[in-house]
Amino acid sequence: ETGVTQTPRHLVMGMTNKKSLKCEQHLGHNAMYWYKQSAKKPLELMFVYNFKEQTENNSVPSRFSPECPNSSHLFLHLHTLQPEDSALYLCASSQASGSLAKNIQYFGAGTRLSVL
């Protein structure tokens, strides 16, 4: 248990569905991240939030919509996804400041998403 919880663990959805992934951290961090992990590819950073403000959006398609209502919670809203969006979606958190602390990310166990 690293203090970062992701739900659901698995999700199967059709291309016309709307679903949301949830991430919650109990570590008192104020930076949160969404990553996409596909087989044989490096982790792709999707979004970063610092103190609830989005600071990074790495050219992610608009069918992925993040939401960060507070420093402890992060959502990824999914709409009209494509089969190539099937992957493991990982959430991470860290301190947003402090030279060493901000460099350590703590990860959740991910949501395995399958788009049919």
Added chain:
Amino acid sequence: AQTVTQSQPEMSVQEAETVTLSCTYDTSESDYYLFWYKQPPSRQMILVIRQEAYKQQNATENRFSVNFQKAAKSFSLKISDSQLGDAAMYFCAYRGNTGNQFYFGTGTSLTVIP
């Protein structure tokens, strides 16, 4: 953008033996941070070891140590006295001194043979 390369998709090691996982990276920055993360079948990424680029001394955490060669931009992980629980995917990662970008390699799958 910085890139991180792990050239060994798969490695195997006999239990109790030593194995070294390779990682190289490309950057124009002089100050940065390097990490090795472990991802077991449970999928939870766990930090194994980290290295600050300004430190010449190689980081060590129990059975895990790194060989950091800054000029060569190389950051290998050595696992001594390998245990069955070490079997996992290992990811090398880079973070610059500014911004929030972490860059990961493609991973090395480590098998530990009893």
